Amino acid sequence: MNDGVLIIGAGYVGMSHALGFAKNCEVKVLDIDQEKVNKINDGDLLINEHHHDSSQNLILNVEATTDRTVILEEYKYVLICLPTDLNDESGDLETTIISDYIKYIIDATKSYIIIKSTVPIGYTQSQIDEYGSGRILFSPEFLREDNSYPDIQNPSRIIYGSDSTFGKEYHQLVEEIIQKKEVEVLFMSPSEAEAVKLFSNTYLAMRVAFFNELDNFAITKNLSSKKIIQGVSSDPRVGMYYNNPSFGYGGYCLPKDTKQLSELFKEKKIPNNLISSIDSSNQSRMNFISKHIAEKGISKIGIYRINMKKDSSNYRNSAIITILKDLLELNYEVFIYEPLIVEKIFFGCKVIGNIDEFKNKSQLIITNRFDKKISDVENKVYSRDIFGKD
Ligand SMILES: NC(=O)c1ccc[n+]([C@@H]2O[C@H](COP(=O)([O-])OP(=O)(O)OC[C@H]3O[C@@H](n4cnc5c(N)ncnc54)[C@H](O)[C@@H]3O)[C@@H](O)[C@H]2O)c1
Known part of the structure; x- marks a missing residue:
């Protein structure tokens, strides 16, 4: 051996x-x-x-x-x-x-x-x-x-x-x-270890969904999400971490693991309301964001990065892709700046490789996570990234 x-x-x-x-x-x-x-x-x-x-x-x-x-x-x-x-x-x-x-x-x-x-x-x-x-x-x-x-x-x-x-x-x-x-x-036991994995990721998805729903509420009521989240998270039982609003959770693991756990509850008819609702909360969040962007009435929209997080090297199940599709259905003209994409067209949208051209063409720039590379055009950036982390 x-x-x-x-x-x-x-x-x-x-x-x-x-x-x-x-x-x-x-x-x-x-x-x-x-x-x-x-x-x-x-x-x-x-x-x-x-x-x-x-x-x-x-x-x-x-x-x-x-x-x-x-x-x-x-x-x-x-x-x-x-x-x-x-x-x-x-x-x-x-x-x-x-x-x-x-x-x-x-x-x-x-x-x-x-x-x-x-x-x-x-x-x-x-x-x-x-x-x-x-x-x-x-x-x-x-x-x-x-x-x-x-x-x-x-x-x-x-x-x-x-x-x-x-x-x-x-x-x-x-x-x-x-x-x-x-x-x-x-x-x-193996089954307990498998349960740890699925419950851990489902908890994280639920936490993202919770702070995103808080953000939906604050936007609608014209309140400061930042102040509410800081107030809520100052309780050490809640904690000042993993509480940064986003366009929705995505990536390879959280969506699929949450759906798998929900399915396992369903198979055996195990009582639950919370776990089975996390995925639909996330869907609603993405649609809420699309609507919020559409309400701005700006026709030329640039999407800055479609990866989930700043340092991700892929865009599997990224929430911003759902928003992109929503905006296309509403007939918006959408461009993308994403160095990870080699193609010139992505989901029917033009991919602009030159950042300056992208900034000039976009009347509104939407991004899941703020990046200093677009700080010179901050006045046209739309993001729900409040704390610049997670
Ligand atoms: N990505 C994460 O952050 C993460 C974290 C924890 C757990 N996981 C889990 O770990 C597993 C792997 O995730 P990942 O992100 O590393 O996946 P990945 O997609 O990055 O890599 C999987 C690799 O497997 C290869 N592959 C596919 N079919 C094959 C086959 N038949 N024979 C040999 N190779 C094959 C692919 O070419 C690819 O290189 C998944 O179950 C995932 O849920 C992922």
């Missing part, structure tokens, strides 16, 4: 772990995306955050491949960091590719499997039962996309969902990545 780590899925979760583990052991990455694999083999670990010095990459021992028979090299630990998108028909997170890999690994090797992907509650136990194997563990990941590598070095907590003992041994490897002195480590 090879003492190293095989990581399946070279995304945010997979590559931040690759970078962390590679300082202490051999790391191999398996991904279906040939372009990503080539980049990794050229020394680019795809971690573009300002926190990471890319010159470190070259001295790290990370290789990537698209060939799934790499699994037969029998790495001691295999981390599953694959996408689990929401299946719109079933309402469940899609786990088929994960199950296929687990079957292959269990049948062909003695490797231990650590599932880092977010999965439905009960999924890991169903795999353990299917193979009668103590070689499968679920460990939820809480990193943020715009801060993935620092987050895995300084985790808020570490959770292992497993009834077998190999979690403690695997944790010794994880400890070598961690910079923080004291991190709570919790062991629980």
Whole structure:
């Protein structure tokens, strides 16, 4: 058996772990995306955050491949960091590719499997039962996309969902990545660990929705959101954090995890009103913002950045895209400034690459998060970013 780590899925979760583990052991990455694999083999670990010095990459021992028979090299630990998108028909997170890999690994090797992907509650136990194997563990990941590598070095907590003992041994490897002195480590059943992940993200979505509804109220009543939020958040039970209004929550995880949890309540008819209403609160917020912008009666609207957060390198499920679609339906002329988009047209809107041209053409500039690059045209900026964070 090879003492190293095989990581399946070279995304945010997979590559931040690759970078962390590679300082202490051999790391191999398996991904279906040939372009990503080539980049990794050229020394680019795809971690573009300002926190990471890319010159470190070259001295790290990370290789990537698209060939799934790499699994037969029998790495001691295999981390599953694959996408689990929401299946719109079933309402469940899609786990088929994960199950296929687990079957292959269990049948062909003695490797231990650590599932880092977010999965439905009960999924890991169903795999353990299917193979009668103590070689499968679920460990939820809480990193943020715009801060993935620092987050895995300084985790808020570490959770292992497993009834077998190999979690403690695997944790010794994880400890070598961690910079923080004291991190709570919790062991629980796989289903409890899966529940921690879904309830955590649902709580965060609910908190965003709460402060956005407060902001809807303040706008409508012509009151200061800032003053109300400061007053409310000064109570330490509420806290002055994660309370900055936005156009709505988005990104890869909060929308799908909240919908998945709501679906699990629905399946078993478990009483709830709050959890099932978070998604519709978020939808209403986006439509409220579109209406508020439309009321300004300005016809040429520029959208400054469509990513969710300032440092995000993607725009998956970004709330501003819903607003863009609403404005197009209302026949507004909309332009976009977004360096992440290479195409010239996005959702039927012109993408303007030159920031000065964008500023000149836009009579109103809307942005989810304020950026000093548009501070010279602040008088035409529309945002609900009050505190400049989160
Ligand atoms: N992004 C986050 O902030 C975050 C945080 C915590 C947990 N998670 C969870 O972790 C999982 C991974 O998320 P991510 O953001 O890293 O995903 P990602 O989309 O960034 O990366 C997934 C990678 O898997 C690869 N892939 C897809 N199908 C494959 C296959 N059949 N074989 C091999 N590789 C394949 C893709 O090419 C991609 O490189 C998801 O379940 C997500 O919900 C994500």
